Amino acid sequence: MAEQQQDARIPTVVADDLHIVYRVNGAKTGKGSATAALSRIIKRGEERGVRKVHAVRGVSFVAYRGEAIGLIGSNGSGKSTLLRAIAGLLPAEQGKVYTDGQPSLLGVNAALMNDLTGERNVILGGLAMGMSREEIKERYQEIVDFSGINEKGDFITLPMRTYSSGMAARLRFSIAAAKDHDVLMIDEALATGDRKFQKRSEDRIRELRKEAGTVFLVSHNNKSIRDTCDRVLWLERGELRMDGPTDEVLKEYEKFTGK
Amino acid sequence: MSETTHDATVAMSAPAAPDEGLTARELAAKHGLTVSGARPTLIEYVRQLWDRRHFILAFSRAKLTAQYSQAKLGQLWQVATPLLNAAVYFFIFGLLLEADRGLPREVYIPFLVTGVFVFTFTQSSVMAGVRAISGNLGLVRALHFPRASLPISFALQQLQQLLFSMIVLFAVAVGFGHYPDPSWLLIVPVLVLQFCFNTGLALIMARAGAKTPDLAQLMPFVMRTWMYASGVMFSIPIFLEGKPQWIANVLQWNPAAIYMDLMRFALIDEYDSTYMPDHVWAAAGGWAVLFAIGGFVYFWKAEERYGRG
Numbered sequence: 001m002a003e004q005q006q007d008a009r010i011p012t013v014v015a016d017d018l019h020i021v022y023r024v025n026g027a028k029t030g031k032g033s034a035t036a037a038l039s040r041i042i043k044r045g046e047e048r049g050v051r052k053v054h055a056v057r058g059v060s061f062v063a064y065r066g067e068a069i070g071l072i073g074s075n076g077s078g079k080s081t082l083l084r085a086i087a088g089l090l091p092a093e094q095g096k097v098y099t100d101g102q103p104s105l106l107g108v109n110a111a112l113m114n115d116l117t118g119e120r121n122v123i124l125g126g127l128a129m130g131m132s133r134e135e136i137k138e139r140y141q142e143i144v145d146f147s148g149i150n151e152k153g154d155f156i157t158l159p160m161r162t163y164s165s166g167m168a169a170r171l172r173f174s175i176a177a178a179k180d181h182d183v184l185m186i187d188e189a190l191a192t193g194d195r196k197f198q199k200r201s202e203d204r205i206r207e208l209r210k211e212a213g214t215v216f217l218v219s220h221n222n223k224s225i226r227d228t229c230d231r232v233l234w235l236e237r238g239e240l241r242m243d244g245p246t247d248e249v250l251k252e253y254e255k256f257t258g259k
Numbered sequence: 260m261s262e263t264t265h266d267a268t269v270a271m272s273a274p275a276a277p278d279e280g281l282t283a284r285e286l287a288a289k290h291g292l293t294v295s296g297a298r299p300t301l302i303e304y305v306r307q308l309w310d311r312r313h314f315i316l317a318f319s320r321a322k323l324t325a326q327y328s329q330a331k332l333g334q335l336w337q338v339a340t341p342l343l344n345a346a347v348y349f350f351i352f353g354l355l356l357e358a359d360r361g362l363p364r365e366v367y368i369p370f371l372v373t374g375v376f377v378f379t380f381t382q383s384s385v386m387a388g389v390r391a392i393s394g395n396l397g398l399v400r401a402l403h404f405p406r407a408s409l410p411i412s413f414a415l416q417q418l419q420q421l422l423f424s425m426i427v428l429f430a431v432a433v434g435f436g437h438y439p440d441p442s443w444l445l446i447v448p449v450l451v452l453q454f455c456f457n458t459g460l461a462l463i464m465a466r467a468g469a470k471t472p473d474l475a476q477l478m479p480f481v482m483r484t485w486m487y488a489s490g491v492m493f494s495i496p497i498f499l500e501g502k503p504q505w506i507a508n509v510l511q512w513n514p515a516a517i518y519m520d521l522m523r524f525a526l527i528d529e530y531d532s533t534y535m536p537d538h539v540w541a542a543a544g545g546w547a548v549l550f551a552i553g554g555f556v557y558f559w560k561a562e563e564r565y566g567r568g
Contacts, residue, residue: 011290016283025472060283088296089400091564097295098287102403110397111318115325124321127314128402159328 012183012214013063013086013103017095020056020078020085020238055081057238058095063183065100068215070229070246072222072253078238079218083185086216100213103183104129108176118149118156118163118171125175139178146204147174148197170197177204184212202227222250298563299405301556307405315408319415341424344379345372345431352492361497365435366529372431373526374491376424377519380417381457382482387413388461389468389475392565399566406565407558410465414458418450432526445525452547453518459550462558469565489515494534511536514546 056078063069071079084090087103111128112121122143126136147170149155149163160168170193186205193201205228209215219225225232225246232249234242242249281289299307308315327336348371352358359367391410392399399406425446433439468474488510490498495516499507510516521543523530536542 011286011292014283014287014292016287062283062286084400086295088403089566091296091566096283098283098292099295100290100292103295104403105401107401110395110401113321113325115328116321120321120324124314124317127311127317128398128404130311130314130404133313 009064010100011062012065012100013061014098015059015061015086015095016098018056018059018082018085018092018097019054019094020081020090021093022053022055022081024051024053055238056085056235059235059238059240060095061233061240061243063214063216065213067231068209068217068229070225070232071216071218071235072220072225072232072249073235073241074257077235079235080187081238082235083187083216083218086183087185099183101182103185104179104181106176106181106184106186106208107172109172112160112172112175114161115159117159118144121160121171122156122175125172126178129176129179131179143174143178146177146200147171148200166193166197169193173201177201177208180211181208182212183214183216184208185216185218187218222254226250296563298559301559304405304407304559304562308407308411311404311408314404315412315415318408319412319419322413322416323419337420337423338426341376341379342427345375345427348372348375348492358493360493362494363529365437366527369428369432369435369437369527370494370523370530371492372428373523374489374519376421376428377453377522378486378489378491378515379424380421380453381460381515381518382486383420384414384417384457384461385464385482386475386478387417388464389478391461391465392469393472393475396566406465406562407462407555410461410558411458414454414461417457418454421450428526437527440528442525442528446522449518449521449525449543452543455547455551456514456518459547459552459554462554463550466558466561469561485513485515489513489519491519496534508536512542514543514550517543517546 059078059082071082073079081090083105085092086097086099087105088097088099089105108125108128111125113124116124122140123133123136126139126143127133131139144150144156147167149167149171155163155167160171163171173193202224209228215228217225217228229246232242232244232246232253233240234249234253242252287293298304323337324334327334330336332339349368352371353364353367359371362370388410391413392406395409398409429439464474464478490510495507495510499510511520517536517539520535521539524532524535532539
């Protein structure tokens, strides 16, 4: 990568004919009874009782350093799945994704525990994202201040289950946004918290964008896509329907959704 | 409408790049990109795992704390739960069924309590292992970390749980006249070996449970059979007197029985080596090494496939 000249575009993510298939147990045909399940096992079909959901079908694209790419499409079109596959979190059924370094999803929700205090969740979330204890200690105050949890009293020492949903979302975003990333992926993270916090998080995302090599953003909010992205991938039914500059794609997309 | 082509270099409006015409694989190779989500080498994997040691420890402690955080008595349950457990087993097997035949009462009670706690350690590690991946898909699909962190973390949680139980165990031992002596130091190597064994087993179960979640339903029955066959509430050599020797041998050499016996040997003065098979330490070490290494390699082999729904 070092030998690249200034003007050449350096790819950071290459997706090559990517297919993602989910396997769902026990969802085959309408019959969910025990006898139906038993007969499926006895009959020995090719994959008994398993229904396949082909979520991403043959998507190929190249993302370059410095790009901010929006992912749009109706619900269930495979946007989040595609992000996870790029991050290497979902194994590909067919095809490959090549990346520069380790792309990371913005979000630590899954690692946090509602029964623990906000304080311990900050530490746990940071460790889960691969930060060291020193890094977390350094950034701890920053994270708490950013979340604004303590603006209304000492809430950070209370268990997270006592937080309002808005407060919890703010803390989650603050933890997730504390780390710098090479290739950053954001899944509708902009829509959390109150107006004031939204503003603050948008600024933070812009900062992260500057530091990150490439940014992917999934959102249903065309305005936030227009504000942050210069290129858009439009997915529909798991297929890449369009790939181009934001304005062009959004115009087609808005025509498609009948706006 | 753009056509999605299988040639990844075509981005509809991208200006012509010097990379035009390369296939995806060549393009990736040229710029030093690596396959996302590929399995690292075994050595690299161990290194990654070591980097995550703080996460593994923090996660296990968080799980342990979260367990009782809603209870009024809070963390007191860490000790109260094993105590009640021991009381129930004593009531059923000591008083009602009188399974203590051949052992004096002051030996049988600590014998029983040790057995229950040591076996529970293995049992709960297995059960947590089965659900380590399949029960944490959200985490697996959201963050990067060597997946072995999860089963190891759960095994570690059970170890900490056992350390709480040890408080009860020590109290029971002292209560029945077994005072601390140098042989109590043997508890440490026994715990280390059993922890290695449990972790290996949890790793194996985690991979199996990720592929077949049904195991979570099946395992309680397997574990209960194992428990009754391992001499948790009776002494194998005494109970099987008159039966063919090989049955007793098989039961006594099984890892759960070996770790239980060693722990009793360490704690209870009267429980000496006549109750145990020969070469018992070698067996304890052998099981630990076999499962720890075998389980780890077995788990690592499927590293890139965890998280597929």
